């Protein structure tokens with residue numbers, strides 16, 4: 001039995017893998033999903049259904065478009081200022097980790113980034129809370145879940161400026177109020193589907209206000225007008241995302257999966273806090289449900305524990321190099337039985353190292 005705690009690309013439901021494999025051999029009348037034209041009515045149906053599922057699962061209000069793009073969340077770091085930041089103006093950023101930092105880096109090509117708060121000095125172990133966002137900011141950008149550090153932002157600041165959020169690693173894991181955001185983006189490979197697809201949810205009225213010329217492929221409006229088919233979309237990634245979102249809907253949707261995610265996170269954090277060998281790395285109120293980061297009181301025991309984990313089918317728990325220790329990523333498709341397997345191993349290890 002393998003337990004995949006990898007940070008991304010990551011676990012998807014087994015039945016999604018099976019359905020996707022079948023479609024590789026025969027999607028429609030003996031044709032593979034890999035060889036059909038994206039202009040067929042069958043594939044147009046896939047895009048339509050995927051869009052409908054995103055809207056339904058996240059309760060997206062009217063006035064927003066859902067886009068299926070490429071280039072990963074990393075391209076959004078540049079597309080956001082390119083499409084939303086007028087020349088010479090500034091946008092406010094909350095610096096909560098490496099991904100936020102990479103987003104900030106791209107702003108200089110279009111205007112100025114104003115860092116409203118940062119937890120860099122503490123190696124991003126918490127989410128800054130007391131800061132103000134200048135009212136003349138073109139937008140406020142935040143990262144809802146800091147995949148590398150294991151912090152998650154459960155509350156948005158009060159602000160009148162448009163809110164842009166990188167939701168790559170916690171989208172579809174908990175109920176959110178989309179109307180509080182003006183643009184949400186996410187690389188698909190952490191809770192939505194395979195790599196190669198990026199989802200953008202954008203409030204239409206915030207677009208077209210920069211006065212800047214934008215290359216077609218980088219212009220949200222072009223993709224809205226083209227129904228995400230301005231060029232060849234990532235056909236297979238969209239198809240698998242559709243299968244995965246169908247799976248999520250059948251499970252009861254985001255509110256149901258949120259309950260499971262809370263149960264999984266509570267179980268593992270409880271063990272980390274209880275077990276004398278381990279300790280969490282983040283401020284308790286900001287602990288992520290998706291990526292649980294922890295270290296050992298005695299760092300010399302980390303290697304043997306990692307080895308034991310690997311021997312027992314626990315995959316992908318080595319921490320990111322900038323944090324060290326361990327990171328257990330527990331995306332939607334990871335069953336709670338996998339979390340229990342990890343907890344049992346931590347307990348056995350503690351028994352043997354008294």
Ligand SMILES: *Cc1c(COP(=O)(O)O)cnc(C)c1O
Pocket residue numbers: 008071072073074075099143145146147166167168169187188
């Ligand atoms: C993984 C991740 C990214 C990078 O996504 P790509 O699709 O690889 O560009 C950006 N932001 C966050 C929060 C992530 O977890």
